[in-house]
Amino acid sequence: MIKVFIIEDHPIVIDGIKTLVNDSGIAEFIGFAKTAAESLKLLTSTSADVILLDINLPDMSGIELCKIIHSKYPQLKILALTTFLQRDFVDKMLENGAMGYVLKNAPGEEIIDGICTVAEGGKFICEAVNLLIKKQDNDTMFLSRREIQILSLIAAGDTTKEIADKLFISVFTVETHRKNLLTKLNARNMVSLIKIAMDYKYI
Amino acid sequence: MINNALKHAQATEINIQLVQEPERVSLTVQDNGKGFNMNDIDVNKSSGLRNIRSRIDSLGGHFSIDSEVGQGAEMTIEFGVKPL
DSSP states (O other), X not given: OEEEEEEOSOHHHHHHHHHXXXXXXXXXXXXXXSSHHHHHHHGGGOOOSEEEXXXXXXXXXXXXXXXXXXXXXXXXXXXXXXXXXXXXXXXXXXXXXXXXEEETTSOHHHHHHHHHHHHTTOOEEOHHHHHHHHHHHHHTOOOOHHHHHHHHHHHXXXXXXXXXXXXXXXXXXXXXXXXXXXXXXXXXSHHHHHHHHHHTTOO | OHHHHHHTXXXXXXXXXXXXXXXXXXXXXXXXXXXXXXGGOOTTTOXXXXXXXXXXXXXXXEEEEEEOTTSOEEEEEEEEOOOO
């Protein structure tokens, strides 16, 4: 059984999580703290495996608390459980040692899935946050006119030399664009590059 | 390059993107300005472009430029990076 401890100031959330965890059959609710100070006292003698950590606590930010708990008890797996659907909070929590980030309005199964994943040492980001990250990454990235031209020619099966000849540019320039495309679209090779480009409707 | 896009091309939007990898760095500046015909441009005669190119050459980089009338312009610079 995975032992779960929650740091959260709202009793209704504590009760909900307690029921969810105990009903899961794979995890057990072992306790809670309503403030950061209380949690630091209780954690000195805890047998918890996973800590569910709220960000909005009355006496300290969960982001800061995450760092403290992680440095004192590196064996504890911290899963952020919050209402904040914000990229900077996700990044900060992961930076400060959290293994995962789940929204409070996520379905129960997803929260349990998150608890199991971090307990096993994996990283877990809930679906809503994943979608946000994907969307933002896509929004901040642009492909230039030339890059899209080259992408289309690669997809059509042209070699670097053929692309260079068609666009009246040097082979070296084609290579620069090709390397930039691989990096920008986070593709491992040309096959995955074309697949990603099609998924994002660039071609 | 940004100055060129604002001053000569009357661009209203400029995209700048830096791609950094362990062994190379590439910078792309793309604008939505009035663009130009590539055949009308002689890099060796245009003082702005010649200046850019000579500075890139002296640093061992690669420079490419692409434009069409009404389609904006795009310049890409690439440098190899030597590990420290």
